[in-house]
Amino acid sequence: MRPVRVVVLTGAGISAESGVRTFRDSGGLWEGHDVEAVATPEGFARDPELVQRFYDARRRAVAQATPNAAHRALVHLEEALGEDLLVVTQNVDDLHERAGSRRVVHMHGELLRAWCQECGRRHRWDGDLVDVPPCPACGERALRPDVVWFGEVPYELERIDRAVTACDLFVSVGTSGSVYPAAGYVALAASSGARTLELNLEPSEVSRFFDEVRTGPAAQLVPQWVEQLVPGLRA
Helix, strand or coil: CCCCCEEEEECHHHHHCCCCCCCECCCCCECCECHHHHCCHHHHHHCHHHHHHHHHHHHHHHHCCCCCHHHHHHHHHHHHHHHHEEEEECCCCCHHHHHCCCCEEECCEEEEEEEECCCCCEEECCCCCCCCCCCCCCCCCCEEEEECCCCCCCCCHHHHHHHHHHCCEEEEECCCCCCCCHHHHHHHHHHCCCEEEEEECCCCCCHHHCCEEEECCHHHHHHHHHHHHHHHHHC
16 A cells, blocks of 8 residues: 655644744734734844844743644654655744654744854754854854744745645644645645645634544644544554
8 A cells, every 4th residue: 555645734723732822913913013023024124132032032932831742643643654744834833843753844944043144054042042142153143033034935845845746635733724825735735636634723714625624622633633544554
């Protein structure tokens, strides 16, 4: 039997159950700040200290969170599928990796990385950036959070497109369906012949494009789905 190729897209909902607050509230503010102030290149140019403090706080908050049952279930799935599973996450936290996942693409970057605007190098970073520390590679004080802001191009889009086009099953977990290009992956997967499944606390903005929608907490739905899928793969 040919291996089943699976792409799992994860969003803020999976991390929220670990206590990681979603940045954006119902009023469109990111924890009290306008999006333009803390999540755009222009905002960073205007007030880099504000932006660095914002992400320093997010970095410290994520360090206090722990992976939940949904993260751990995806590790179990990776153990069964190996290279036939790719987790594509919109989240900038490292909860997938701390749970044990290895095949993870962070399309919106990572809080625990810093990007030097002088030499272009990226570095693992778990401290603050507000004090403008030097780049470990070139020594210039030009580090910014290695996260994708509005108006910037998400990472590894070609790799993601190839995986989604080639997969047999596309699963979206905890996403709102409001941010593109991620919101368009269900249509891409369906047009390529894949089955599609949404696991979400409530139906997303693109739920109508999925073959099946299951609603509830990710920490319940994801382990249930993985347990259903894995026995079939081993049969």
